[in-house]
Amino acid sequence: MAMAGTERASLAASEHSAAEIAAEAERRDIRKRWLLSAPALVIIMVAASGPLLIVLIYSFLTPGDYGNVVWRFNTEGWVGVVLQKDIFSDQWQWVDAHLSIFWRSIKLSFLTTLATVVVGVPTAFFIATRPGRWRDVWLFLITIPFWTNLLIRTYAILDLLRTDGLVNTTLIKLGIIGKPLQLMFTDFAIGFGMTYVYLPLMVLPIYASIEKLDFRLVEAGYDLYANRWHMFWRIILPLVKPGIIAGSILVFIPSLGAYVTPRVLGGGKNMMLGNLIELQFGQGRNWPLGSALSITLMVIVTIALLYYVRVTSKERRGRD
Amino acid sequence: MRATNGGADGAVARRAETAVEAVGVTKEFGQGEERVVALDNVSIAIQENEFFTLLGPSGCGKTTLLRLIAGFDHPTEGRILLHGQDISALPPFKRPVNTVFQNYALFPHMTVAGNIAFGLEMLGKPRAEIDARVDEMLRLVRMGELKNRETSQISGGQQQRVALARALAPSPEVLLLDEPLSALDLKLRKEMQIELKRLQHQTGITFVFVTHDQEEALTMSDRIAVMNKGRILQIGAPRDIYDRPAERFVANFIGDTNFLEAEVLPRARGKTQVRLPSGKTVAASLPEGMDGVEGKTVSVVVRPEHAEVAGKPAAGLISGTLTNIVYFGTDTHYHVNLDTGGAFIVRMQNLRGSESGFEVGDKVGITFKQDAVQALRD
Amino acid sequence: MISPAHGFNIRRIPGFATVAMAVFVILYAPIITLVVYSFNAADSMANLNGFSFRWYVAAWHDDAVIAAALRSLTIASFATLVSTIAATMAALATTRCAPFRGITLIYAIINQPLMVPEVVTAVALLIFFAIIKVWTGYTGLAYLFAAHAAFCIPFAYLPIRARLENMDLSLERAAADLYAPPWKAFRRVTLPLLWPGILAGAMLAFVISLDDVVITEFVKSAGQDTLPTFMLGQLRRMITPEVDAIATALLLSGILFVTIFFLLNRKRA
Secondary structure, rough: OOOOOHHHHHOOOOOOHHHHHHHHHHHHHHHHHHHHHHHHHHHHHHHHHHHHHHHHHHHOOEOOOOEEEEEOOOOHHOOOOEEEEEEOOOOEEOOOHHHHHHHHHHHHHHHHHHHHHHHHHHHHHHHHHHHHHHHHHHHHHHHHHHHHHHHHHHHHHHHHHOOOOOHHHHHHHOOOOOOOOOOOOOEEEEEEHHHHHHHHHHHHHHHHHHHOOOOOHHHHHHHHOOOOOOOOOOOOHHHHHHHHHHHHHHHHHHHHHHHEEEEEEOOOOOOOOOHHHHHHHHOOOOOHHHHHHHHHHHHHHHHHHHHHHHHHHHHHHOOO | OOOOOOOOOOOOOOOOEEEEEEEEEEEOOOOOOHHHEEEEEEEEEEEEEOOEEEEOOOOOHHHHHHHHOOOOOOOOOEEEEEEEEEEEOOOOOOOOEEEEEEOOOOOOEHOOOHHHHHHHHHOOOOOOHHHHHHHHHHOOOOOHHOOOEEEHHHHHHHHHHHHHHHOOOOOOOOEEEEEOOOOOOOOHHOOOHHHHHHHHHHHHHEEEEEEOOOHHHHHHOEEEEEEEEEEEEEEEOOOHHHHHOOOHHHHOOOOOOOEEEEEEEEEEEEEEEEEOOOOOOEEEEOOOOOOOOOOOOOEEEEHHHHEEEEHHHHHOEEEEEEEEEEEEOOEEEEEEEEOOOOEEEEEEEEEOOOOOOOOOOOEEEEEEEOOOOOEEEO | OOOOOOOOOOOOOOOOOHHHHHHHHHHHHHHHHHHHHHHOOOOOOOOOOOOOOHHHHHHHOOOHHHHHHEEEHHHHHHHHHHHHHHHHHHHHHHHHOOOOOOOHHHHHHHHHHHHHOHHHHHHHHHHHHHHHHHHEEEEEEHHHHHHHHHHHHHHHHHHHHHHOOOHHHHHHHHHHHHOOOHHHHHHHHHHHHHHHHHHHHHHHHHHHHHHOHHHHHHHHHOOOOOOHHHHHHHHHOOOOOHHHHHHHHHHHHHHHHHHHHHHHHHHHO
């Protein structure tokens, strides 16, 4: 195959050293990769990441009368997260409403995580110990609800827990209770709803951990322990810990920032952080406060994530 | 595009022109503490129409060198020349060099014919020409019936031949083969070795073949370059490499051999003389460039089949006690513990009607055939 | 699998199967209830009385529902197209190469929508688009298009990247060896083999966009309801089995897409 005339000429006089050629090729490759990534990066920075900075800025501004902001520096947004001035006595006092919402959010998130662990481990174990192709079927079954609309699933729980919903009508028919229970618009409803919605997120990582288990280790351990429970606690559980930790993060973080579930199942009374934030951009008309609350949520989430990264890298280092 | 030439028997007359050349090529990977030197100042010149083999153990750099010729990587220092032109800066798709990969790398979503046609399609050849060429290639590797099969439906040996046909179809100036036979079973391997040799002869294309199997290298090559740890240790025809290894590694890597320490004496009768541990002297060959070693002690090698066992210890150049006699059908191996220390293996053919008459424990002498002793550089 | 030495199955732990089955029952019970009620012939939610399509018919004739559904589909289609293309390019750029300076940053940005709680992103976009609305006076669907395209990218990226990592690098090398310039090598070798991964990513992006509630709720202007936000609004007012019907329809389409996604992912090269 003949080479193009121009190439022949430029090659004949090649002054470039081998190192230069290699470096140039690498540079061209990296440039190409940045160019390819550009569309994705631009879209996300414009319509997802970039605006986060604006939130930070807005948290330091003054609320406008009809929503939005006045461009004047103000720390009230941040202060208002926990403190407010009493209208009458002009005294600083805690914002009880906010504090109870923080408490509810953290409490419910922890409880949800706990519930999903307790229920998720047996479920994951069950799926992982199914034979061959059945495993795929069970996996599929547990994944479907996850991919269906969050709203629909929450709504389905609402249907269940309503005063004239399935739970109450069944309990009444069975004669267990006389009057329908008030299950809706309670912390219980929210917690139950979140557990229901986020369960697949806990099951999948645990399943992945169990699948990697070498059951021969377990058998060897059985020789040392009298019953299966011991074997489970002492041997299986520690090996599955990474999966549990991963699942916990996957459940805790969305729970903390939940919006739809508390709104549908908690009504207006039992707000979580997400609802409180939305309030500031709706009726509350306090954008700076809403921004400060958002940043607070983000900080808590980031801390949880960093903690997770530290725990997993320590695990990895411990294993090496 | 170079057309395949034909001679009286299809073989092409050898032209003494350099096809591929590596000049002072060094390749390093990684930085600082993790720096790996894959090739260290390697220079080779491969001739037109040659079946040239790069031979060495894993990690010796032979595949790295091949990749540099193909263009999949750039040398840290040095140049790659093709017919005298520096192609170091050319990307692989601009080099008239094709590769047969170790894992064949057949395109799974194309048929056998589709794979073979690929290179020609990329070169923009007209459809009629491509179709004709594909058929020609299928005939060449004897795979005509499998033309429209999916690549997943053919056996390993067949895939290998498709990979070969695919690489030959665009008539490259050089064909690179990266351990193409390593995945085949023994019988298929032997068949393909003969097949490859035939193909090289018939097409006249320069073959650069990479392998770690020294037997393969000896059977197929016109010339071999023995490599180890990024360096070229010796280049030569198979016979030269075998009979006259220049370094310990080469002697060890190719075939079996015996090592002896010997003192170099002044030349007599035009040949260098060495004194063996037994005190007797014998003529020896020195590798190229080994000068000024008179009086020094060097290692020498003697191939097992270049020695003979003599009945009387005094009749031999060295002597010892037989520790083992192993019968191999075509020949017999005699393991001898030398009086001066060390072991020595002699291989003698089992000629009809001859019984060695030796037994384990006998004291024997060992004689060498002419030109059997080769000194090593290290 | 069964350990003969001990005469029992080491993999069975008492109570676990029961819990697991209970979980599956509880997981599907509400959904099945919902589906059943959507076919309820009776007027109210309370009694179950006969089979009927009436609520589906009602939804079909409800202009608001149809408008919301069309809007959902339009946004999802746009978001899928844009995010899949961007994600494919990003996957090609970030896989099968030695880590170069800045690659961690690229990962971080691409995965960022997954790391930040949806509410926070929703708030950020609300504020940002409010500023732009003041500047330009534009209040159309473009904001939703942009927002959806952005958060769909990481979802499309993951399956494409997974498929790409499993592809044999030597195939592209062979193509280059056989005179294919990079663009042709991509079109003739990489793309056909990557295609199932790209489709899987597109399916995922489509489902995610269709299902989105929070970001859409914050970003939309009045009258720009998607199906989920429409339902959310309905829940505030009164609950009719019509909502059940819409929910069931959404459910079935979601299941359809997920099934296709699963099948695509199981196909090997």
